[in-house]
Amino acid sequence: MKKHNFYAGPAILPASVMAEAAQSVVDFEGIGLSILEISHRSKECTAMLEEAEALVRELLGLTDGYAVLFLTGGASTQFFTVAHNLLNKDLKAAYVDTGSWSSKAIKEAKEYGQLEVLASSKDKNFSYVPKGYDIPEDLAYLHLTSNNTIFGTQLKEFPATEVPLVCDMSSDIFSRPLDISRFGIIYAGAQKNLGPAGVTLVILKKDLLSKIQRTMPTMLNYSTHVEKKSTFNTPPVFPIYVSMLTLRWLKANGGLAAMAARNEEKAQLLYDEIDSNPLFEGVAAKEDRSLMNVTFVMSAGNEGLTDKFLADCAAAGCIGVKGHRSVGGFRASIYNAMPKEGVQTLVDVMKALGNK
Amino acid sequence: MKKHNFYAGPAILPASVMAEAAQSVVDFEGIGLSILEISHRSKECTAMLEEAEALVRELLGLTDGYAVLFLTGGASTQFFTVAHNLLNKDLKAAYVDTGSWSSKAIKEAKEYGQLEVLASSKDKNFSYVPKGYDIPEDLAYLHLTSNNTIFGTQLKEFPATEVPLVCDMSSDIFSRPLDISRFGIIYAGAQKNLGPAGVTLVILKKDLLSKIQRTMPTMLNYSTHVEKKSTFNTPPVFPIYVSMLTLRWLKANGGLAAMAARNEEKAQLLYDEIDSNPLFEGVAAKEDRSLMNVTFVMSAGNEGLTDKFLADCAAAGCIGVKGHRSVGGFRASIYNAMPKEGVQTLVDVMKALGNK
Numbered sequence: 275m276k277k278h279n280f281y282a283g284p285a286i287l288p289a290s291v292m293a294e295a296a297q298s299v300v301d302f303e304g305i306g307l308s309i310l311e312i313s314h315r316s317k318e319c320t321a322m323l324e325e326a327e328a329l330v331r332e333l334l335g336l337t338d339g340y341a342v343l344f345l346t347g348g349a350s351t352q353f354f355t356v357a358h359n360l361l362n363k364d365l366k367a368a369y370v371d372t373g374s375w376s377s378k379a380i381k382e383a384k385e386y387g388q389l390e391v392l393a394s395s396k397d398k399n400f401s402y403v404p405k406g407y408d409i410p411e412d413l414a415y416l417h418l419t420s421n422n423t424i425f426g427t428q429l430k431e432f433p434a435t436e437v438p439l440v441c442d443m444s445s446d447i448f449s450r451p452l453d454i455s456r457f458g459i460i461y462a463g464a465q466k467n468l469g470p471a472g473v474t475l476v477i478l479k480k481d482l483l484s485k486i487q488r489t490m491p492t493m494l495n496y497s498t499h500v501e502k503k504s505t506f507n508t509p510p511v512f513p514i515y516v517s518m519l520t521l522r523w524l525k526a527n528g529g530l531a532a533m534a535a536r537n538e539e540k541a542q543l544l545y546d547e548i549d550s551n552p553l554f555e556g557v558a559a560k561e562d563r564s565l566m567n568v569t570f571v572m573s574a575g576n577e578g579l580t581d582k583f584l585a586d587c588a589a590a591g592c593i594g595v596k597g598h599r600s601v602g603g604f605r606a607s608i609y610n611a612m613p614k615e616g617v618q619t620l621v622d623v624m625k626a627l628g629n630k
Numbered sequence: 631m632k633k634h635n636f637y638a639g640p641a642i643l644p645a646s647v648m649a650e651a652a653q654s655v656v657d658f659e660g661i662g663l664s665i666l667e668i669s670h671r672s673k674e675c676t677a678m679l680e681e682a683e684a685l686v687r688e689l690l691g692l693t694d695g696y697a698v699l700f701l702t703g704g705a706s707t708q709f710f711t712v713a714h715n716l717l718n719k720d721l722k723a724a725y726v727d728t729g730s731w732s733s734k735a736i737k738e739a740k741e742y743g744q745l746e747v748l749a750s751s752k753d754k755n756f757s758y759v760p761k762g763y764d765i766p767e768d769l770a771y772l773h774l775t776s777n778n779t780i781f782g783t784q785l786k787e788f789p790a791t792e793v794p795l796v797c798d799m800s801s802d803i804f805s806r807p808l809d810i811s812r813f814g815i816i817y818a819g820a821q822k823n824l825g826p827a828g829v830t831l832v833i834l835k836k837d838l839l840s841k842i843q844r845t846m847p848t849m850l851n852y853s854t855h856v857e858k859k860s861t862f863n864t865p866p867v868f869p870i871y872v873s874m875l876t877l878r879w880l881k882a883n884g885g886l887a888a889m890a891a892r893n894e895e896k897a898q899l900l901y902d903e904i905d906s907n908p909l910f911e912g913v914a915a916k917e918d919r920s921l922m923n924v925t926f927v928m929s930a931g932n933e934g935l936t937d938k939f940l941a942d943c944a945a946a947g948c949i950g951v952k953g954h955r956s957v958g959g960f961r962a963s964i965y966n967a968m969p970k971e972g973v974q975t976l977v978d979v980m981k982a983l984g985n986k
Contacts, residue, residue: 275662276662277661277662277663279663279667279668281667281668281669281672282669283669283864284666284667284668284669284670284864284867285667286667287664287666287667292655292656292664292666292667293656295655295666296652296653296655296656297652299648299651299652299655300648300649300652305633306631306632306633306947307633307635307949308643308648310640310643310648310651310825310826310872311635311637311640311641311642311643311648311826312635312637312640313637313638313639313640313950314640314827316637316950346702346703346704346828346866347702347703347707347849348702348863348864349863350848350849350862350863351703351849353847353849354847354848354849354850358847378848381848382847382848382849385845385847463863463864465864469666470666470667470867470868471670471864471865471866471867471868472702472828472829472866472867472868472869473828489741491709491710491714491738491741492706492710492734492737492738493703493706493707493709493710493738494710506706507704507705507706507819508639508640508704508819508821508827509827510702510827510828510866510869511640511826511827511828512826512827512828512868512869513828513866513868513869516666591662593663594669594672
């Protein structure tokens, strides 16, 4: 049976990417060796790393003022690394608290300098995105989380400010066109829209790096990785390679504008069913609904159908639909690589439950 | 043409491991999804992570007092993480400087506490392993590098001391039986004897972790990963998976004692040729020669044959034989997965050069 992968992360990747990656695990580009066993300084691996960076630059339209880094440790490592590189006790940074991940980012950063939480949606279990807060002008940076995987909300607009934006885009990078010039640092664990687990993409404006003095471990200093082009030590070759293949696929399928249109269409299909089927209701405020992670629950009085619905999903090949424990109910993650037919299959299961 | 992979790292892995890994990139255990796209909290992935840990425990004979962690960031990240967790300004640690990697470990650790370098072989470009140094009794730990990939030396014995040993075993872990009870922490980037790039194995005695007080980023605190069994955040699933397959292969092929015998035999074959062929000479002191990385150069007067020899190697399918720039000449890395026939092919090329 065909499986439809709704996992929140690690998550669905294009089938063609998996097929090519599998071939390269046996023999990479016909060189008679696996991608897993070649030196990261070999000419084949160097060319692959360069192509990965070039694709990031092309798809996002980056200028030379930005560095593109392939690191490890996930967004969880960036939570403190950002502050470690940009903040000290004389400087102030601001955060907007939109869910579990931004709360963790705040916790890790506050050891390094003055932190101000400008707004939070914790009062309603992070089911909306705060707006209209004032942004001080004297900030080292303003930290945002563009998409909240657990709660199913997404920033539709980024605040207008001269302050450098630092943004955790782990779960919606490459899902829509962006004006990168407004961002100082973008970081993203790859395992949602970019590739498999094991690599973290960091995009940073190089002129941000000379603002503070701190003795840092070499590996925590962004400048190390900028200077050495992510090969100060052995990078996670295969996770980068699969990300590169995914970026090739993205480009071949029309780039970010085409992805955005496709993502809008898929999300609309699912939200329309949630709104029209009396058995279900959405979790997030409508204007803040994520196009990546669709959260919903059984409507009041129908909670008893939860297990039945999950069993129906499994029977239809829909995997990973159970909601996160912080929200309950259901979550369908429909990243770039999810085809419309996968969403349609889930919608059909929802409709069938209503007709029984 | 069959390729013989002598890269120092990322390095050769068993062919059967690569074949199985490729299959799992397409369909993992028949579940209809790739290993690259399943949640790290799925039951299939959880079982795989548990098997990886169990194999490390079984092969090394670990007691419950040790934790087994699968982290990221390589040995370069462990250089400062070890000190971050075990050292402060009131405590002293000692290091033995046996090459580039231990020099980097010293550099990263000295910000955290009092450091003493007990011995160094820098005077002879790290071509031997210092011995017979005195070890103070008041150390938080003594740091060693068991195998020096660049210079081709290896510790044949570990110093007798009650001080906890911290050891970078990146390039010879799982190559021979070890009395683990003498070690406080062992760390190893996977990409030599264990798996592909992208995962770092850390084995640590849990009672070492409560010795100092320091406010630490959550991700740098070993206790985080001990408590969460390496899944505080998304672990590098595929690199761990390939490591698990390699450990299965190791166990099926007789475990560490069998590996040690095989590694002795392969190294002997190559060192015998270096010692008997007048065109070549070894770099490392004979009693300290590495069984993993065999370093050698053209003998005096024959330096002009360097390029010819490298071309002959390439023609015979031997890849990655060029020496590191710090040493020059040649380096043949003959980790666990290198079959004897690969070493024999290289020896045949050396013999043929002598006969021309």
